[in-house]
Amino acid sequence: MTTSDQFKADMISLLPRLGRFALSLTRSKPDADDLLQDACSTALSKWTQYDPAHPMDRWMFRIIRNTWISEIRKRKVRVGQGQVPADETDELRVENTADDTILAKQVQGKVANLPAELSQPLMLVCAEGYSYQEVSDLLDVPIGTVMSRIHRARKTLAAAFSQEEYATR
């Protein structure tokens, strides 16, 4: 097997996890599929830059994340009176607002319904085993923000879960 074949085989075996990460960023299956395809294409074009001494999943996650940032900047989501990059909108900004109860109702105990900024770090820590520092490095947010977002994600899920239990009594 050539080195490039190993690289491709490893990438293919990672596709389910890469797809899950893409979904946590985009919150939309069609967008996640497009993002995954673009990121794989980028990775194939840069495969000589990959250092096999490091985990490939980390490298691919970073490419996916950068590709998505690039994409949302291109889209220039219109907010308020002007056009601003999507990563500067409220949708992608975490704030410790007091309306967790409203959010919990919207989430209904499903991680797929969590806002992206809450589900991304939770997925990386809870499902991928990342440390807070690794999440901070990948998502480019302070480690304290990682900590508070993960906690808020759990609290939101817990609140939604308890509401569902209450409703079914």
Added chain:
Amino acid sequence: MTDFSIKLSAYLDGELNPVDTKEVEDRLSNDPEAQAEMDALMAADALALEQFDQQLAAPIPMALAKTIKSAPIDRPVRSIASVWGSIAAGLVLFVLGGTGGFMIKDQISPPTTIASAGWLQDISEYHAVYASQGRHLVEVGADEADHIQTWLGNTVGAEFTIPDLSQFGLTFEGGRLLVANAKPVAQLMYRDASGTVIALCLQSRTNQPTPNADFNQTTLNGFDLVSWAANGVNYVVVGPDGRSDLTDIANFAANEV
């Protein structure tokens, strides 16, 4: 949301320093309200993990996997000087040695097309990569055996039971999803006390004629493979070249899987 509340999450993730860890543990042992909050966070975590795992069970995007596998990709970058050096060396040898120079041309321009020899070739190549892995031998560990059966069974399109191969000194380590001949493959990984890895792989035989039920043995890439087919599924046990009990393992697995 208090600082202590946030610390509970960080404690759950093993991210607190020793001082904060002790503070949380002391509080948890004396404060039922804090313990209740911790219980709720753990329940949320379990809920989240279950749902994140379900996302992995989605079918692998086969079109993308096929595109990746067939994509022509650049060879490692070499400096212009080294390329010209290789060409010059080739020309010198060609002039000096006649056909000798011609024979080394592949070192300068290696062929980019790699022939595929069926799914067993792919399996042996995967084994060459993964059997040497330590910590990352599998995608999903043996502690989630039920999930492996559901996830890989659904993805491959073939129900199976994970065989217990302990009588051969093999411990089940977990599973991986592979792609061979552009179709998903379930790979179940076992390891013996010396660290040698044996894998049992299975792939649905959709649209393929049913072969005879015999076991076939072959050696590819330095690995022995014992393969068979049954009930619309292809199976293969792969291990190191010369392992004497591979056929016995295959026989046993065929009855258990």
